Amino acid sequence: MAALNRWFFGPVPLARVAVFRIAAYLFIPLDLLVLRPLGSQHASATALYKPLIVAELLHLPRPTPWLIVAVTWTLIPLALAAAALAPSGRWQRVLGTAIFLLYFEQLLISFSFGKVDHDRIAYVVALAVLPTVAGARWRSSGSAESAAWALRCVQLAVVATYFLSAFAKLRFGGVEWVNSATLVRAVMRRGTGVGRLLLDYPWTLHWAQWGIMLMELVSPVVLFLRGRWRYAAVGVLTAFHLMVFATITIMFWPHVLCLLFAFLPTERLVRNGAADAAGSAAPALVGGQDAHRGAAGEPMPVVGDEPVHPVGQPPEGRDAQEQPQG
Amino acid sequence: MxxxxxxxxxxxxxxxxxxxxxxxxxxxxxxxxxxxxxxxxxxxxxxxxxxxxxxxxxxSTPPNGNIHVMTLQARMPDGSWREAPLDAPIVGVNRAEVEGQIPRFQADPALVGKLVEAHDRLRPAEPRWTGARLVMRYLKLRDRRFVGTEEKVVAQWLR
Known part of the structure; x- marks a missing residue:
């Protein structure tokens, strides 16, 4: 239990939550207007609505074109306001909760037309947990257990998207999935020029299936990596998504957003400002060697999320926070 | 708070x-x-x-099996049939969504008419379709390589 507590609540910089909020809320207009403008298109085909279980349990109204437009155009200004206010931490609980509820409703409508996307769980979790963190500003130099729990929840959801999908493959495709022609199917249905090149070498797609299964099964390891090992894992997963995008035009945009912002020490992006606020002369190389210290010289719980040194006491070496801690 | x-x-x-x-x-x-x-x-x-x-x-798609791809064919005002993109900006829903509701279209082909009506609303400048049909295309594989195509009408609706 103590280990679980430490894992879930080992404090995380509040500034990381503020940065995450900005990215998460700015994503909403991008998603609704550019990446996945399905809502407005579904409004022309409401006859094909087929509600999800949760929409029926909650007695949500059958979507009309007006409801779809109202949800979309309430969400967008709220999300822009929340992103604009995120650096100051103001109104984040009220705005964040409203955004979560409206975005969830928007997804329930959108997924009730015969197709559910599987790239949203981590993002939905992020929208649900971000409002639970109080006092997160991008100039916050402190850390909080509430921030740790929120980011751990998003990390869990990111990893679940890989790990549990391995079991979905075993359930729906059987163990023969790894030796099937499923990736050939993916490329033939929606392959890009790059993807279609691989059809001449089907063994590459065959072995890629083994690679995907292996990657998904070992994905929980990412939750326990620290330092450069964690960066490497995030890099590998991001490269995987970019490769999928290049070959079959499917990109897990909100999932990748969560992968980057929940696992990386993004507070360094705004560290310059924090340093100014605290009157510190600490160098502000984003992601650089010296960027491991906090604004006022206190150690920032960077990648392992647990500070090695007591708060307020600078680390001994420049890379003190960076070493894997076993 | x-x-x-x-x-x-x-x-x-x-x-x-x-x-x-x-x-x-x-x-x-x-x-x-x-x-x-x-x-x-x-x-x-x-x-x-x-x-x-x-x-x-x-x-799992067997290495010697078929890949299923739903396609949409629209009947033009002159009576000719033409393949149309099965995509949300054209008919309000996309291919995967139609594929997720195949039994519904088979049980009630009038739902294909809803795609035509959505096209009327979303593409008012284009010629109005006088009918449409959903056609399942089977891309046949042998040893993971494409060897041929078969098609079968799933549901049809005429105005």
Whole structure:
């Protein structure tokens, strides 16, 4: 239990939550207007609505074109306001909760037309947990257990998207999935020029299936990596998504957003400002060697999320926070 | 916490702890969600979102089997049939969504008419279709290589 507590609540910089909020809320207009403008298109085909279980349990109204437009155009200004206010931490609980509820409703409508996307769980979790963190500003130099729990929840959801999908493959495709022609199917249905090149070498797609299964099964390891090992894992997963995008035009945009912002020490992006606020002369190389210290010289719980040194006491070496801690 | 109670004090370095109750509530909430996701993975389906299985590309296509691709053919005002993109900006829903509702279209071909009506609304400048049909295209594989195509009409509707 103590280990679980430490894992879930080992404090995380509040500034990381503020940065995450900005990215998460700015994503909403991008998603609704550019990446996945399905809502407005579904409004022309409401006859094909087929509600999800949760929409029926909650007695949500059958979507009309007006409801779809109202949800979309309430969400967008709220999300822009929340992103604009995120650096100051103001109104984040009220705005964040409203955004979560409206975005969830928007997804329930959108997924009730015969197709559910599987790239949203981590993002939905992020929208649900971000409002639970109080006092997160991008100039916050402190850390909080509430921030740790929120980011751990998003990390869990990111990893679940890989790990549990391995079991979905075993359930729906059987163990023969790894030796099937499923990736050939993916490329033939929606392959890009790059993807279609691989059809001449089907063994590459065959072995890629083994690679995907292996990657998904070992994905929980990412939750326990620290330092450069964690960066490497995030890099590998991001490269995987970019490769999928290049070959079959499917990109897990909100999932990748969560992968980057929940696992990386993004507070360094705004560290310059924090340093100014605290009157510190600490160098502000984003992601650089010296960027491991906090604004006022206190150690920032960077990648392992647990500070090695007591708060307020600078680390001994420049890379003190960076070493894997076993 | 109401918005007025949100902290406005200057940023401080330090560590904000949670009460034992707040920690407990958070652990229970996370535990319930993880448990529901696991249940959904093994016993649920897509309609159990947000706790359904992550089943993207989870089915197996045999190396000597068929790849199914739903296509849409539209009847033009002159009576000729032409393949039309099965895409949301054209007919309000996309191919995967239609593929997810095949039994519904088979049971009630009038739903194909809803695609035609959506096209009327979304593409008012284009010629009005006088009918449409959903055609399943089977791309045949031998040893993971494409060798030929077959087609079968799934549902048809005429104005």
């Amino acid at each position: 109401p918005p007025s109670a949100e902290p406005t004090d200057p940023p401080v370095a330090g560590r904000a702890s949670l009460s034992a109750r707040a920690r407990g509530l958070r652990l229970v909430a996370a535990g319930i969600c993880v448990a529901l996701l696991c249940v959904g993975t093994f016993w649920g389906d897509d309609d159990a979102f947000p706790f359904g299985p992550f089943r993207m590309y989870s089915t």
